[in-house]
Amino acid sequence: MESSPSPLNPNSPLPLYHQLAERLLEGIRSGDFPTGARLPSEPQLARAYGIGRPTVRQATEVLVRRRVVERKRGSGTFVVDTPDGADLLSLAGTLASFEKGGIEAETEMVSAPSRLHIEGEPENPFEGRTAVGFSRLSRVQGVPVLLEEIYADAERFPQVEGVDLSGRSLSQWIEQQYHMRPTSADQNFRVTPLDSSRSALLGLSEGDAILMVKRTLHFEGARSAIHAVLYCRTDQLVFSQTLQGVGDE
Amino acid sequence: MESSPSPLNPNSPLPLYHQLAERLLEGIRSGDFPTGARLPSEPQLARAYGIGRPTVRQATEVLVRRRVVERKRGSGTFVVDTPDGADLLSLAGTLASFEKGGIEAETEMVSAPSRLHIEGEPENPFEGRTAVGFSRLSRVQGVPVLLEEIYADAERFPQVEGVDLSGRSLSQWIEQQYHMRPTSADQNFRVTPLDSSRSALLGLSEGDAILMVKRTLHFEGARSAIHAVLYCRTDQLVFSQTLQGVGDE
DNA sequence: TCTGACAAGTTGTCAATACAACTAAACCTC
DNA sequence: GAGGTTTAGTTGTATTGACAACTTGTCAGA
Numbered sequence: 001m002e003s004s005p006s007p008l009n010p011n012s013p014l015p016l017y018h019q020l021a022e023r024l025l026e027g028i029r030s031g032d033f034p035t036g037a038r039l040p041s042e043p044q045l046a047r048a049y050g051i052g053r054p055t056v057r058q059a060t061e062v063l064v065r066r067r068v069v070e071r072k073r074g075s076g077t078f079v080v081d082t083p084d085g086a087d088l089l090s091l092a093g094t095l096a097s098f099e100k101g102g103i104e105a106e107t108e109m110v111s112a113p114s115r116l117h118i119e120g121e122p123e124n125p126f127e128g129r130t131a132v133g134f135s136r137l138s139r140v141q142g143v144p145v146l147l148e149e150i151y152a153d154a155e156r157f158p159q160v161e162g163v164d165l166s167g168r169s170l171s172q173w174i175e176q177q178y179h180m181r182p183t184s185a186d187q188n189f190r191v192t193p194l195d196s197s198r199s200a201l202l203g204l205s206e207g208d209a210i211l212m213v214k215r216t217l218h219f220e221g222a223r224s225a226i227h228a229v230l231y232c233r234t235d236q237l238v239f240s241q242t243l244q245g246v247g248d249e
Numbered sequence: 250m251e252s253s254p255s256p257l258n259p260n261s262p263l264p265l266y267h268q269l270a271e272r273l274l275e276g277i278r279s280g281d282f283p284t285g286a287r288l289p290s291e292p293q294l295a296r297a298y299g300i301g302r303p304t305v306r307q308a309t310e311v312l313v314r315r316r317v318v319e320r321k322r323g324s325g326t327f328v329v330d331t332p333d334g335a336d337l338l339s340l341a342g343t344l345a346s347f348e349k350g351g352i353e354a355e356t357e358m359v360s361a362p363s364r365l366h367i368e369g370e371p372e373n374p375f376e377g378r379t380a381v382g383f384s385r386l387s388r389v390q391g392v393p394v395l396l397e398e399i400y401a402d403a404e405r406f407p408q409v410e411g412v413d414l415s416g417r418s419l420s421q422w423i424e425q426q427y428h429m430r431p432t433s434a435d436q437n438f439r440v441t442p443l444d445s446s447r448s449a450l451l452g453l454s455e456g457d458a459i460l461m462v463k464r465t466l467h468f469e470g471a472r473s474a475i476h477a478v479l480y481c482r483t484d485q486l487v488f489s490q491t492l493q494g495v496g497d498e
Numbered sequence: 499t500c501t502g503a504c505a506a507g508t509t510g511t512c513a514a515t516a517c518a519a520c521t522a523a524a525c526c527t528c
Numbered sequence: 529g530a531g532g533t534t535t536a537g538t539t540g541t542a543t544t545g546a547c548a549a550c551t552t553g554t555c556a557g558a
Contacts, residue, residue, distance in 0.1 A: 015541060041508060052543045054303075057509085065314075067433075073509045074550030184316070188489040189481070191440050191460045209458030211440045232438070240437040243492070264511060290538060301513045306539085322539045323520030501558085508551070514544090521538070528531090 008049055016051055020059035028068060028079055039069065039077040105145070109166045110135040110201065115154055123188075123214055125224035126151055132160045137201055140237060144202045147231040156222050170226065171217070180219040182226075187215040198231060211239070257298055265300055266307035273312060277328055288318060288326040354394070358415045359384040359450060364403055372437075372463055374473035375400055381409045386450055389486060393451045396480040405471050419475065420466070429468045431475075436464035447480060460488070 008019045027033050040048065045056045060077055063069040071077045113134040118126040131151040138146040150170060152160045163173060171182055189211065196206045204210070211234050217226040232239050257268045276282050288294075291309070295302045309326055312318040320326045365382040367375040380400040387395040399419060401409045412422060420431055438460065445455040453459070460483050466475040481488050 017541080043508085052545095053509095054544090055542060058541085071509060072551085074507085074552080076508060076551090185492040186489065187492070188487050189438065189460055190483040190488070191458050192483075209440050211438055211460060234439040234441075238437050239439070240435065243434040243436070266511080292538085303514090304512060307511085320539060321521080323537085324522075325538060499558100501556100503554105503556085505554080506552090508549100510547105510549075512546085512548100516543085517541085519538100519540075521536105523534100523536085525534080526532090528529105 005048055008051065016049075017055050017058035017062070020045070020049060020051070020056065021062040024059065024063060025068065033079050035079050035081045037079045038075075039079070041076060105138045105140050107136050107138045107166050109164075110137050110147070113152075113161045113163065113165065115161065116151070118151065124151060124227050125216055126153070126227060130154050131227070132157070134165065136166060143233075143236050145233045145237040147198060147201055149229045151227045153222065153225045156225050174219070174226075180222065182217045182219055184218045185215055186218075187213055189213050194231070202231060202233060204233075210234075254297055257300065265298075266304050266311070269294070269298060269300070269305065269308035270311040273308065274317065277317060282328045284328050284330045286328045287324075288328070290325060354387045354389050356385050356387040356415050358413075359386050359396070362401075362410045362412065362414065364410065365400070367400065373400060373476050374465055375402070375476060379403050380476070381406070383414065385415060392482075392485050394482045394486040396447060396450055398478045400476045402471065402474045405474050423468070423475075429471065431466045431468055433467045434464055435467075436462055438462050443480070451480060451482060453482070459483075 005023070008016050008023075010016065012019060014022075024033075024039065033039060039045075039060070042053050042056045042060070045051075045059075046053045049056075060069060060071065064071060067080060069077050070080050111134050113132050115130050116133040117130050118124050118128065118133075121127055124131075132154045133149070133151045135147065135149045137144055138148075152170065154160075157174060157178065159177065160170070160173075165173065174180055190213075191209050192212045193207045194202065194204055194210050199206045199208060202210070211232040213230040213232060215228045215230065216224050217228075219225045254272070257265050257272075259265065261268060263271075273282075273288065282288060288309070289297065291302050291305045294300075294305045294308075298305075309318060309320065313320060316329060318326050319329050360383050362381050362383040364379050366379050367373050367377065367382075370376055373380075381403045382398070382400045384396065384398045386393055387397075399414075401419065403409075406423060406427065408426065409419075409422075414422065423429055439462075440458050441461045442456045443451065443453055443459050448455045448457060451459070460481040462479040462481060464477045464479065465473050466477075468474045
């Protein structure tokens with residue numbers, strides 16, 4: 001490790017352990033700590049940043065939980081290989097997963113965000129209420145692969161109406177705008193025949209079977225804040241998912 | 250809280266924080282702490298069990314991570330509503346999810362575990378090697394809903410061959426037998442036409458579209474240890490999933 | 499050259515202590 | 529009865545310190 005790093009800011013609203021976690025993450029992302037590299041030991045980090053070892057452990061615990069590093073008793077803390085692939089059905093938003101998986105997708109709005117009164121959709125958490133709804137279609141190499149119909153809580157995120165979301169993740173926009181991240185999601189999967197309008201959008205025939213995923217995202221302090229229905233052309237793209245264990249490890 | 254609870258065992262190989270986490274979980278599962286109930290405070294638990302508050306916090310952190318409880322600064326630690334439903338496509342095994350969701354499913358073996366040489370299946374991690382393979386069919390109210398073709402690493406889990414897995418989760422069996430839990434899973438989703446043998450098993454017609462999920466489970470120290478192909482009758486059962494955030498919260 | 503012992507490092511667990519930030523209930527006043 | 533203040537509790541963050549369990553590297557002896 002280089003000479004004494006710049007100190008953490010004890011007056012920051014971010015706790016010290018959090019600041020250190022971000023520092024270490026920066027180091028990993030910048031290539032200072034490539035995959036397989038061993039991080040400075042806990043006592044070393046404690047000395048270098050002038051904090052206690054339990055605080056260092058809390059920082060590395062954050063990275064352990066994110067699967068960025070793993071700790072080996074007696075050996076050290078190592079940077080872990082981050083799995084590739086378009087993790088479209090995991091918690092990260094769909095467009096974020098395209099980016100992460102290195103897939104060039106072009107997304108166009110099918111309908112712009114506007115207030116909709118939701119009726120007759122019992123699985124939609126906004127049933128009987130008003131949501132901001134919009135839809136968009138993603139293509140890979142010109143072929144439609146994903147149609148999304150998205151509903152956001154109009155009261156929670158009133159500014160959604162004015163945003164161009166053709167090229168960006170709604171979750172990322174919410175994180176940037178409201179500093180909230182999805183904490184969990186519920187989704188279910190069905191094979192369903194397409195109606196005529198959706199089949200036209202997706203380049204299929206009416207009645208063709210397609211994978212439909214209904215997803216409800218929960219944010220801290222805002223349960224069921226976003227609902228999305230995804231129509232996935234699994235014949236054109238592998239819709240993958242990585243699940244992480246939730247127990248203590 | 251009742252009078253002094255029985256003490257934790259400091260000589261146990263399970264750490265104290267882990268023992269306390271299990272005690273609290275027992276209390277939640279037994280109904281002592283129903284949904285919404287407030288757990289004894291951290292100082293109270295520390296006094297009651299004769300341990301330090303950081304150790305209590307470690308115990309409750311385990312339960313926070315499992316989404317069993319949530320902590321509210323200034324208020325306390327509360328038991329969280331555990332979502333219902335058959336979480337079949339999450340990390341827990343399929344049969345475990347039936348049980349958890351209160352769905353009575355009858356499962357029969359279609360083929361018993363036997364050593365198979367895997368050829369011509371590039372997505373199977375045992376391609377070109379020998380795995381222990383078997384298949385089973387689950388019915389709900391007499392209707393087939395799920396066909397599973399499962400492959401386990403023959404070298405890792407040689408004893409699979411002799412086990413009756415018609416009514417029990419392979420993951421749970423592995424945990425019991427080898428003390429290993431799945432740490433993560435990769436899966437992908439496709440809509441595919443059924444061949445004649447599988448359609449017969451599932452009560453469908455050859456060529457009918459079905460949701461096919463290919464899943465690879467990773468255990469500590471045993472990556473890609475189990476591979477399963479699931480054929481899901483989404484017309485007969487809701488195949489749901491709960492995803493948890495991985496970041497620090 | 500190999501093996502075993504030892505030393506020095508690592509992470510894992512645990513504790514006491516202190517203060518900050520927050521919540522909820524009780525109490526007092528109008 | 530309502531509103532504001534105070535009090536006593538809660539969780540969150542942090543520190544110092546200690547010992548256990550493990551790994552790795554070095555060294556000495558066979």
